[in-house]
Amino acid sequence: MNKVVKNASEALYGIRDGMTLMVGGFGLSGLPENTIAALASSEVKGLTCISNNAGVDDFGLGYLLKNRQIKKMISSYVGENAEFERQLLNGELEVELIPQGTLAERCRAGGAGIPAFFVPAGYGTEVADGKEVRVFNGKPHLLEHALVADFAIVKAWKGDTHGNLIYRHTANNFNQAMAMAGKITIAEVEELVPAGELDPNQIHTPGIFVQRIFQGKDYEKRIERLTER
Amino acid sequence: MNKVVKNASEALYGIRDGMTLMVGGFGLSGLPENTIAALASSEVKGLTCISNNAGVDDFGLGYLLKNRQIKKMISSYVGENAEFERQLLNGELEVELIPQGTLAERCRAGGAGIPAFFVPAGYGTEVADGKEVRVFNGKPHLLEHALVADFAIVKAWKGDTHGNLIYRHTANNFNQAMAMAGKITIAEVEELVPAGELDPNQIHTPGIFVQRIFQGKDYEKRIERLTER
Amino acid sequence: MALSKEQIAQRIAQELKDGYYVNLGIGIPTLVANYVPEGIEVVLQSENGMLGMGPFPEKGQADADMINAGKQTVTVLPGGSFFDSSASFAMIRGGHVDLTVLGAFEVTDKGDIASWKIPGKMVKGMGGAMDLVASAKNIVVAMQHCSKDGESKLLKECTLPLTGVACVKKIVSDLAVLEVTDDGFLLLERAPGVSVEDIRKVTAGRLIVNGEIPEMKF
Amino acid sequence: MALSKEQIAQRIAQELKDGYYVNLGIGIPTLVANYVPEGIEVVLQSENGMLGMGPFPEKGQADADMINAGKQTVTVLPGGSFFDSSASFAMIRGGHVDLTVLGAFEVTDKGDIASWKIPGKMVKGMGGAMDLVASAKNIVVAMQHCSKDGESKLLKECTLPLTGVACVKKIVSDLAVLEVTDDGFLLLERAPGVSVEDIRKVTAGRLIVNGEIPEMKF
Numbered sequence: 001m002n003k004v005v006k007n008a009s010e011a012l013y014g015i016r017d018g019m020t021l022m023v024g025g026f027g028l029s030g031l032p033e034n035t036i037a038a039l040a041s042s043e044v045k046g047l048t049c050i051s052n053n054a055g056v057d058d059f060g061l062g063y064l065l066k067n068r069q070i071k072k073m074i075s076s077y078v079g080e081n082a083e084f085e086r087q088l089l090n091g092e093l094e095v096e097l098i099p100q101g102t103l104a105e106r107c108r109a110g111g112a113g114i115p116a117f118f119v120p121a122g123y124g125t126e127v128a129d130g131k132e133v134r135v136f137n138g139k140p141h142l143l144e145h146a147l148v149a150d151f152a153i154v155k156a157w158k159g160d161t162h163g164n165l166i167y168r169h170t171a172n173n174f175n176q177a178m179a180m181a182g183k184i185t186i187a188e189v190e191e192l193v194p195a196g197e198l199d200p201n202q203i204h205t206p207g208i209f210v211q212r213i214f215q216g217k218d219y220e221k222r223i224e225r226l227t228e229r
Numbered sequence: 230m231n232k233v234v235k236n237a238s239e240a241l242y243g244i245r246d247g248m249t250l251m252v253g254g255f256g257l258s259g260l261p262e263n264t265i266a267a268l269a270s271s272e273v274k275g276l277t278c279i280s281n282n283a284g285v286d287d288f289g290l291g292y293l294l295k296n297r298q299i300k301k302m303i304s305s306y307v308g309e310n311a312e313f314e315r316q317l318l319n320g321e322l323e324v325e326l327i328p329q330g331t332l333a334e335r336c337r338a339g340g341a342g343i344p345a346f347f348v349p350a351g352y353g354t355e356v357a358d359g360k361e362v363r364v365f366n367g368k369p370h371l372l373e374h375a376l377v378a379d380f381a382i383v384k385a386w387k388g389d390t391h392g393n394l395i396y397r398h399t400a401n402n403f404n405q406a407m408a409m410a411g412k413i414t415i416a417e418v419e420e421l422v423p424a425g426e427l428d429p430n431q432i433h434t435p436g437i438f439v440q441r442i443f444q445g446k447d448y449e450k451r452i453e454r455l456t457e458r
Numbered sequence: 459m460a461l462s463k464e465q466i467a468q469r470i471a472q473e474l475k476d477g478y479y480v481n482l483g484i485g486i487p488t489l490v491a492n493y494v495p496e497g498i499e500v501v502l503q504s505e506n507g508m509l510g511m512g513p514f515p516e517k518g519q520a521d522a523d524m525i526n527a528g529k530q531t532v533t534v535l536p537g538g539s540f541f542d543s544s545a546s547f548a549m550i551r552g553g554h555v556d557l558t559v560l561g562a563f564e565v566t567d568k569g570d571i572a573s574w575k576i577p578g579k580m581v582k583g584m585g586g587a588m589d590l591v592a593s594a595k596n597i598v599v600a601m602q603h604c605s606k607d608g609e610s611k612l613l614k615e616c617t618l619p620l621t622g623v624a625c626v627k628k629i630v631s632d633l634a635v636l637e638v639t640d641d642g643f644l645l646l647e648r649a650p651g652v653s654v655e656d657i658r659k660v661t662a663g664r665l666i667v668n669g670e671i672p673e674m675k676f
Numbered sequence: 677m678a679l680s681k682e683q684i685a686q687r688i689a690q691e692l693k694d695g696y697y698v699n700l701g702i703g704i705p706t707l708v709a710n711y712v713p714e715g716i717e718v719v720l721q722s723e724n725g726m727l728g729m730g731p732f733p734e735k736g737q738a739d740a741d742m743i744n745a746g747k748q749t750v751t752v753l754p755g756g757s758f759f760d761s762s763a764s765f766a767m768i769r770g771g772h773v774d775l776t777v778l779g780a781f782e783v784t785d786k787g788d789i790a791s792w793k794i795p796g797k798m799v800k801g802m803g804g805a806m807d808l809v810a811s812a813k814n815i816v817v818a819m820q821h822c823s824k825d826g827e828s829k830l831l832k833e834c835t836l837p838l839t840g841v842a843c844v845k846k847i848v849s850d851l852a853v854l855e856v857t858d859d860g861f862l863l864l865e866r867a868p869g870v871s872v873e874d875i876r877k878v879t880a881g882r883l884i885v886n887g888e889i890p891e892m893k894f
Contacts, residue, residue: 095581227531396760
């Protein structure tokens with residue numbers, strides 16, 4: 001049950017042009033930095049990236065945007081990236097915006113074998129366009145569908161050789177739900193330990209969801225908005 | 230934000246005849262023993278109990294069955310209880326059987342504001358009677374609805390004054406999903422600590438889901454099927 | 459006199475009750491945390507995945523792994539917890555958050571809100587706002603009563619794309635506190651020195667004025 | 677000669693592949709864990725909420741907080757994890773479990789299975805069986821080929837209430853290994869000393885026999 005691979009490049013074996021990727025993280029927190037870097041130095045292109053945000057110009061998915069490797073972004077908030085804006089306005093990039101909670105739940109549903117579910121978010125807005133509306137308890141809801149990805153790329157704090165993951169603080173964010181929804185899920189971790197060293201009661205992502213794991217290096221962990229007292 | 234009550238009786242304040250209760254536990258593991266005992270010594274009756282199992286004759290929900298306090302059981306497996314069987318065969322008890330995974334997900338959905346969702350379990354069986362069928366990815370699914378309860382009664386290993394809960398081993402089972410779905414959620418814990426003593430990364434049930442918490446006592450933690458090597 | 463942003467936040471803080479779980483949006487709503495009344499304990503939720511959000515960190519103590527929904531570095535208070543985003547929105551969608559405070563470009567007298575998109579401007583996305591407004595039990599909007607050119611932002615119908623319909627319960631603007639009722643905006647309080655007539659002039663939606671309207675108290 | 681329960685389990689164990697996540701039902705399926713082939717590592721899931729289920733505890737070491745789906749006390753192996761039941765069935769429903777082994781009263785040549793309810797007998801409930809059969813990528817059924825009165829349990833149509841439809845992939849009975857195909861039960865292997873004719877006599881569903889059928893090897 002050893003799922004350890006050497007590095008990000010090895011973890012990305014099998015990735016091809018046009019695939020759909022989920023990329024964990026919120027803002028610049030909890031980003032799979034090593035795997036994004038390996039993607040950026042690869043030739044793969046035409047990607048559809050499902051990620052809550054699109055990075056900034058010189059960090060996170062911004063690298064892939066700069067290289068024109070992304071065809072489409074599926075996100076809830078993309079507002080911190082000049083190159084993103086340029087590509088979008090030039091029609092070089094497709095963007096699908098999804099309410100944040102619906103996005104998280106659609107990823108979980110993809111991993112949990114729930115093809116569709118009803119939520120109230122977006123009713124009466126442009127998000128509802130083309131969606132089935134049904135009233136429950138007097139309140140209109142939209143039918144939303146599960147999301148799955150060819151690869152889900154996540155970052156955790158600690159992991160073991162079985163692929164069990166523990167996140168740290170708010171760096172969990174989308175990583176946990178996305179880890180469930182990848183046909184192949186790649187986890188990079190700050191600290192990789194042998195199976196048995198993590199408390200089985202404290203695992204956030206059980207190894208069954210993870211196909212490949214490696215210890216990342218040189219984490220920059222950039223802070224987008226340093227705010228001090 | 231102190232949610233601590235003195236004991237089970239105080240925790241049950243406001244419970245009335247005919248209410249719907251979720252009761253955590255699987256088999257006899259992870260049962261809210263103190264709260265069940267307090268219910269059994271109360272006068273409340275006509276309850277609808279949502280619980281994966283129905284206890285055994287002299288433990289768990291068996292106490293309430295013996296007292297004829299339960300009008301209806303919603304469960305996935307009820308096969309260890311002679312008094313249960315007697316009441317069912319005599320028409321004194323209603324029973325609704327739900328596949329175990331659907332039951333767990335319906336509880337989570339109730340807590341998560343998802344009124345309905347599609348699952349494949351039960352298609353083509355009597356569980357599908359009267360349910361909407363829809364095909365996703367070539368596979369038929371049933372529309373299942375969320376469950377909520379007037380009271381959810383759960384048991385955890387450790388808890389704090391804010392209602393944060395940590396479960397131990399497989400005693401988590403249905404407790405976590407049910408804790409989300411109670412209008413009032415009562416948690417009894419083996420060890421109650423001040424807020425701040427539990428690692429915020431290790432909380433299974435965040436306190437927002439819990440309205441009342443108390444330290445239980447005299448846990449019997451009975452083993453249904455002691456099996457040794 | 460129109461309220462400052464801090465005063466709007468201060469007035470909204472009076473809506474807090476002991477034991478509330480509260481989600482504060484970006485901008486003025488964030489400031490509400492600075493005015494929690496004495497003797498009242500509330501727990502702040504940040505929708506990226508934390509409860510018990512505390513103040514910004516001391517200088518040099520910022521942690522890249524602990525940010526709020528506005529991507530600012532924060533701290534966690536005793537009794538807090540971290541969880542994934544699907545669990546976080548389960549709390550929001552399931553109605554477990556007692557009060558949501560957020561900003562808006564426009565609101566209507568039916569409680570509709572527009573807050574995320576301005577045609578012709580770069581679209582940044584709705585983030586968690588649509589989830590929050592669709593599910594919150596109680597929504598208070600913090601906003602300016604008028605645009606910079608003096609146009610009312612309290613309307614009969616929104617001119618901008620909607621974030622949610624029939625969801626806003628209360629508005630605290632720089633001029634007034636208003637409740638959204640079946641019959642329109644019910645005027646509850648005036649900013650100090652602002653008259654009912656001043657408010658009426660810049661409220662394009664239906665305004666209900668019943669009897670004497672008190673000034674806000676701080 | 678018909679296989680013993682242990683032999684059925686032993687034969688099913690040959691279906692295991694290195695790295696598989698496996699859910700074993702109650703009864704014969706549980707015994708499969710005793711025959712995991714040398715050099716192969718599998719992780720057992722118990723649907724109440726654990727991965728990495730280990731053997732029963734040593735005498736005196738049983739823990740009421742660590743039971744399997746059959747309510748037996750168990751242990752956890754290194755690399756295991758505990759989680760709540762909704763997460764557990766997310767794994768099952770989401771197709772993350774590689775192999776599910778369970779018992780059955782009846783199966784059909786179309787892969788339908790009846791395993792939970794016998795009219796006239798006390799209904800105990802389906803537990804997790806309906807979730808498992810509806811979602812498993814690969815289902816092997818461990819069962820007796822005939823009832824005690826010699827009636828075939830491999831049928832054209834189930835006589836008992838269904839647990840799931842068109843889901844069973846393979847059957848290991850006391851007499852044979854069969855694959856469910858579009859055209860019916862494809863006979864793969866015979867129990868030692870059992871003839872194709874013996875199997876044909878007690879298989880009420882469509883049976884396909886292509887060429888020489890080998891005996892099972894242990």
